[in-house]
Amino acid sequence: MGDLLWILVSAMLVSNFTLSLFLGLCPFMGVSARVETALRMGMANIFVLVITSICAWLLNTYVLPYAPYLRLISFIVVIASLVQIVEMAIRKISPTLFRELGIFLPLITTNCAILGFAIFQTNRGYGFLEGLTFAVGAGLGLTLALVLMASIRETSELSSVPAMARNMGLVLIIAGSLSLAFMGFAGLFST
Numbered sequence: 477m478g479d480l481l482w483i484l485v486s487a488m489l490v491s492n493f494t495l496s497l498f499l500g501l502c503p504f505m506g507v508s509a510r511v512e513t514a515l516r517m518g519m520a521n522i523f524v525l526v527i528t529s530i531c532a533w534l535l536n537t538y539v540l541p542y543a544p545y546l547r548l549i550s551f552i553v554v555i556a557s558l559v560q561i562v563e564m565a566i567r568k569i570s571p572t573l574f575r576e577l578g579i580f581l582p583l584i585t586t587n588c589a590i591l592g593f594a595i596f597q598t599n600r601g602y603g604f605l606e607g608l609t610f611a612v613g614a615g616l617g618l619t620l621a622l623v624l625m626a627s628i629r630e631t632s633e634l635s636s637v638p639a640m641a642r643n644m645g646l647v648l649i650i651a652g653s654l655s656l657a658f659m660g661f662a663g664l665f666s667t
Contacts, residue, residue, distance in 0.1 A: 479606070480609045483606055483613060484609050484612060487609075487610050487613030487614045487616075488614070488616045488617040489617065492618075492658050493589040493614055494618055494621040495621050495651075495655045496661075497589075497592070498655075499587075499588045499589035500587050500590075501651075502580070502587065503517055503584070503622070504621060504651070505647055507622065507626075508647075509630075514625065515622070516573055516576075517580065517581075518620075518622045520562055520584065521615050521619065522612065522616065523562060524555070524562060524584055525593055525611040525612075525615040526611045527558050528551075528554060528590060529593075529594075529597060529607040529608055529610065530608070532551065532597055532598060532607065533597075533602075533607050540598075547595075547598065548595075551594040555584075555594070559584045562584070563581050566581065589614070593610070593611065593614050596610075621658075624654055625650060628650050628654075632646060
């Protein structure tokens with residue numbers, strides 16, 4: 477139980493995919509203008525990460541021991557399929573959210589954080605429960621990064637920011653500051 481807690485907290489804070497490992501920066505920069513949208517994108521990422529974890533475990537347990545050269549291709553196929561399912565479900569359930577997420581929803585397919593997650597889970601030799609815990613921690617970390625960025629961006633709209641630092645300049649300054657803050661967790665523990 478203690479190991480699972482360490483995996484969860486470490487994936488969320490110490491090895492945060494976005495702010496420490498710099499994976500998944502495209503949706504981080506693009507969808508973090510509003511807290512509501514960032515939170516929903518985070519939930520979609522958590523769902524994809526959890527299902528990817530289950531599929532990666534199944535593949536690693538039953539298929540890839542016999543054909544290890546198919547690892548990368550099989551992970552890409554699983555992730556692309558899952559994102560298509562999520563995209564169709566969101567389009568059907570919430571067309572407004574589908575329009576808000578725009579191109580960033582299908583970009584989960586090419587999100588290096590999702591593929592990196594499957595590879596990290598495999599390389600670390602996580603079993604089923606460890607993989608699920610790692611998925612939830614990584615997803616919560618991505619969601620935390622998105623929501624923090626969105627809340628700071630929303631707050632900064634109310635302040636007077638010099639013209640030179642507006643828009644993407646401000647986003648990069650905020651991202652760098654958040655990254656520095658999260659790298660402060662690096663000495664605590666790691667997975």
